[in-house]
Amino acid sequence: xxxxxxxxxxxxxxxxxxxxxxxxxxxxxxxxxxxxxxxxxxxxxxxxxxxxxxxxxxxxxxxxxxxxxxxxxxxxxxxxxxxxxxxxxxxxxxxxxxxxxxxxxxxxxxxxxxxxxxxxxxxxxxxxxxxxxxxxxxxxxxxxxxxxxxxxxxxxxxxxxxxxxxxxxxxxxxxxxxxxxxxxxxxxxxxxxxxxxxxxxxxxxxxxxxxxxxxxxxxxxxxxxxxxxxxxxxxxxxxxxxxxxxxxxxxxxxxxxxxxxxxxxxxxxxxxxxxxxxxxxxxxxxxxxxxxxxxxxxxxxxxxxxxxxxxxxxxxxxxxxxxxxxxxxxxxxxxxxxxxxxxxxxxxxxxxxxxxxxxxxxxxxxxxxxxxxxxxxxxxxxxxxxxxxxxxxxxxxxxxxxxxxxxxxxxxxxxxxxxxxxxxxxxxxxxxxxxxxxxxxxxxxxxxxxxxxxxxxxxxxxxxxxxxxxxxxxxxxxxxxxx
Amino acid sequence: xxxxxxxxxxxxxxxxxxxxxxxxxxxxxxxxxxxxxxxxxxxxxxxxxxxxxxxxxxxxxxxxxxxxxxxxxxxxxxxxxxxxxxxxxxxxxxxxxxxxxxxxxxxxxxxxxxxxxxxxxxxxxxxxxxxxxxxxxxxxxxxxxxxxxxxxxxxxxxxxxxxxxxxxxxxxxxxxxxxxxxxxxxxxxxxxxxxxxxxxxxxxxxxxxxxxxxxxxxxxxxxxxxxxxxxxxxxxxxxxxxxxxxxxxxxxxxxxxxxxxxxxxxxxxxxxxxxxxxxxxxxxxxxxxxxxxxxxxxxxxxxxxxxxxxxxxxxxxxxxxxxxxxxxxxxxxxxxxxxxxxxxxxxxxxxxxxxxxxxxxxxxxxxxxxxxxxxxxxxxxxxxxxxxxxxxxxxxxxxxxxxxxxxxxxxxxxxxxxxxxxxxxxxxxxxxxxxxxxxxxxxxxxxxxxxxxxxxxxxxxxxxxxxxxxxxx
Numbered sequence: 001x002x003x004x005x006x007x008x009x010x011x012x013x014x015x016x017x018x019x020x021x022x023x024x025x026x027x028x029x030x031x032x033x034x035x036x037x038x039x040x041x042x043x044x045x046x047x048x049x050x051x052x053x054x055x056x057x058x059x060x061x062x063x064x065x066x067x068x069x070x071x072x073x074x075x076x077x078x079x080x081x082x083x084x085x086x087x088x089x090x091x092x093x094x095x096x097x098x099x100x101x102x103x104x105x106x107x108x109x110x111x112x113x114x115x116x117x118x119x120x121x122x123x124x125x126x127x128x129x130x131x132x133x134x135x136x137x138x139x140x141x142x143x144x145x146x147x148x149x150x151x152x153x154x155x156x157x158x159x160x161x162x163x164x165x166x167x168x169x170x171x172x173x174x175x176x177x178x179x180x181x182x183x184x185x186x187x188x189x190x191x192x193x194x195x196x197x198x199x200x201x202x203x204x205x206x207x208x209x210x211x212x213x214x215x216x217x218x219x220x221x222x223x224x225x226x227x228x229x230x231x232x233x234x235x236x237x238x239x240x241x242x243x244x245x246x247x248x249x250x251x252x253x254x255x256x257x258x259x260x261x262x263x264x265x266x267x268x269x270x271x272x273x274x275x276x277x278x279x280x281x282x283x284x285x286x287x288x289x290x291x292x293x294x295x296x297x298x299x300x301x302x303x304x305x306x307x308x309x310x311x312x313x314x315x316x317x318x319x320x321x322x323x324x325x326x327x328x329x330x331x332x333x334x335x336x337x338x339x340x341x342x343x344x345x346x347x348x349x350x351x352x353x354x355x356x357x358x359x360x361x362x363x364x365x366x367x368x369x370x371x372x373x374x375x376x377x378x379x380x381x382x383x384x385x386x387x388x389x390x391x392x393x394x395x396x397x398x399x400x401x402x403x404x405x406x407x408x409x410x411x412x413x414x415x416x417x418x419x420x421x422x423x424x425x426x427x428x429x430x431x432x433x434x435x436x437x438x439x440x441x442x443x444x445x446x447x448x449x450x451x452x453x454x455x456x457x458x459x460x461x462x463x464x465x466x467x468x469x470x471x472x473x474x475x476x477x478x479x480x481x482x483x
Numbered sequence: 484x485x486x487x488x489x490x491x492x493x494x495x496x497x498x499x500x501x502x503x504x505x506x507x508x509x510x511x512x513x514x515x516x517x518x519x520x521x522x523x524x525x526x527x528x529x530x531x532x533x534x535x536x537x538x539x540x541x542x543x544x545x546x547x548x549x550x551x552x553x554x555x556x557x558x559x560x561x562x563x564x565x566x567x568x569x570x571x572x573x574x575x576x577x578x579x580x581x582x583x584x585x586x587x588x589x590x591x592x593x594x595x596x597x598x599x600x601x602x603x604x605x606x607x608x609x610x611x612x613x614x615x616x617x618x619x620x621x622x623x624x625x626x627x628x629x630x631x632x633x634x635x636x637x638x639x640x641x642x643x644x645x646x647x648x649x650x651x652x653x654x655x656x657x658x659x660x661x662x663x664x665x666x667x668x669x670x671x672x673x674x675x676x677x678x679x680x681x682x683x684x685x686x687x688x689x690x691x692x693x694x695x696x697x698x699x700x701x702x703x704x705x706x707x708x709x710x711x712x713x714x715x716x717x718x719x720x721x722x723x724x725x726x727x728x729x730x731x732x733x734x735x736x737x738x739x740x741x742x743x744x745x746x747x748x749x750x751x752x753x754x755x756x757x758x759x760x761x762x763x764x765x766x767x768x769x770x771x772x773x774x775x776x777x778x779x780x781x782x783x784x785x786x787x788x789x790x791x792x793x794x795x796x797x798x799x800x801x802x803x804x805x806x807x808x809x810x811x812x813x814x815x816x817x818x819x820x821x822x823x824x825x826x827x828x829x830x831x832x833x834x835x836x837x838x839x840x841x842x843x844x845x846x847x848x849x850x851x852x853x854x855x856x857x858x859x860x861x862x863x864x865x866x867x868x869x870x871x872x873x874x875x876x877x878x879x880x881x882x883x884x885x886x887x888x889x890x891x892x893x894x895x896x897x898x899x900x901x902x903x904x905x906x907x908x909x910x911x912x913x914x915x916x917x918x919x920x921x922x923x924x925x926x927x928x929x930x931x932x933x934x935x936x937x938x939x940x941x942x943x944x945x946x947x948x949x950x951x952x953x954x955x956x
Contacts, residue, residue, distance in 0.1 A: 069948075142905065146910040162898065169891035169895050173891055179879075
């Protein structure tokens, strides 16, 4: 059943080879990703039904032997966290298609491959399959940015690919370490829990955590993110910041923390400091940027840093907040990037110093941007507030000095976030129209509106009904039984 | 005299028959219209030989253990067969050019002669036999390298190759004399029982290994490779970098397992060092290359380092991984060389700059090249990812996590230079003298389809791995 989520983008990709015709390509891609969203919802419903009947950690599981001599299986299954990630990916991927309306066939071929990787990753239970899909998701980025990007695109594409692959080199060493030191006869995550000897956890945990952390924008390995996101085309930024960076956080939790909780307890202070730096440094970095995409990219470093920060707090409340933050950040950053795409396609600049008064010119896009901004700075009623609130409550549960201090420091990022969001909003949306040419610009087109409305709806849904999402997450955490 | 020993070697006899037939064909039909049929006939016969190789061969020894046949050796020969067939498919277009057409037959005949030598290398049960095989396999390659003898580079490549081959054979022979002196026998099985960590044996082993290291182009015995790869005709380069290298690796694997197993503690560290050195040096030099053949010379040097990684622990998983790695490497590297051959035949150029904008002019070739390069870099879901993973798994199983990490970081370095090719083809704008759109030779197209299928299927379908594993266990 779950494999459908991989097959749909794969078949969409193959179907694209039939013709280069723009109409055909659009139809196929919208149909493909629409079907993917439907399938994701079906998976979610099936999961909820199965959840009511079972307390197994992973549901809807399937297992096929792939390479018998090495105990490699194609094993898939989901828990509440992966279901939410799948829904997030489906929403962002579909809205990304609308934001890439005028792109050519080849672009969507790689876009579909990216989706194959992302969905395969979230449904995988076997470490080998998981790693395979992880790399499948990374490599199309090189061409997506390199061919269709803007600015220093070759540099950014190369930097992003090499840094992420560097991370996956650490990761693969860690995965092999997990398999061979555990003495297990399976690479299935659910079978590996509690089998890794403590002595080995000390070196495997950092490898795996940093390996995934590179994608989760762990300081000091975040530097690919601003360049990459700024150079990428709109929908790729959306998918990358919205979904791909979540692969990092998800992996840190699913592999590093849940397989090696003992080492996580011992070593979390090092990484807490690093993620604390990510959170604050990202926020301050965003304040001084003048390029809209750079602002948002640094803001992503800050928000994704907060995800890792919360994961490392190692308790149910903070972890619930972390997953919510992943959802919230995924949706709102996708919204940001799609709106930046709208502005950029019309004004041909992303420099906030050259924009002004866009609210009068493009009211729809501007209002959406304000909403995204409010979600980002944590206005109650939108998703950001719930997520950050839960994280900080969870962090505060620890009574030791280091975590208290770090929590306070991380909290200050909210204020800094408000500074750069309000500054940007004020600069580009209000005030006089700086460039007279901007008065002629048109507002968002229907496909751009679809993209924005869907994302805002999801942000509001999480904001006003956090208990629904929170319940799914905390129940999964209970069944995993690691905290 | 007892001729029953020949029954043990059907594949050698079959190849010999093809060789003799083609030689006769070439001599008798020279400069007649019948030469039109030479290429199809040669390829058809080679295909038969390849398919036949997959049927179970008799197992055992012949001629007093001089010759050994086992499922493992049959498997190795089949891999060599596939490589040779692909090279033959790719060579045709270039051989048909006016300046070469008169010598068309020679290429096939010489190639088959070297293949016969490789069969003997793989099936040897005695060091003299192994040496004989190596000589048969390498001397004719010098002719192939110098095939375009009026081109300066080609002649240089031939000369370099023959000198280096002679030197390495000499070194190897020197080592063998020590080994014989220490143990009083040349038979693998007798030596396996007699081998001990004595200075003379170790010295003999080191010399022998150095000789073989030349053939695999391990650092520091690699210096001939870039010049020869660049100067030799592209089909020869493909043959050298894949089939010839594979045969040498197979011989090394067999000797390490069957003869020097007892010395594993000693050669483990030697191989460790050489392997790291080979990977790192190959990678670093590949970064700066501008000629694509030279580029692939360094890339295949570093790939040889990865191959050694599987040999390192002498485990059966490592042996399977090594064979599997070579199998995937064959498809990946030959796919790349197929594209290089096609572009070179069209434009006469081999610099990386001529690949700029290739995706615009020849999208299919660019896609094949992309798959080849990604497979070499170990990107999933292509074969190269699986083969690298198994190699690393074999090393990790032996506890060499540090080495795995070093090798993996090097794959990131290699990704950098492989991405340069991708960047040239897909991102960079074509220059004024860019390669124009053209149709690829049908035979070469077949070879590219074969290689692409190999790259895509061999990893995802586990049957191939299991098939190889059956032979190695």
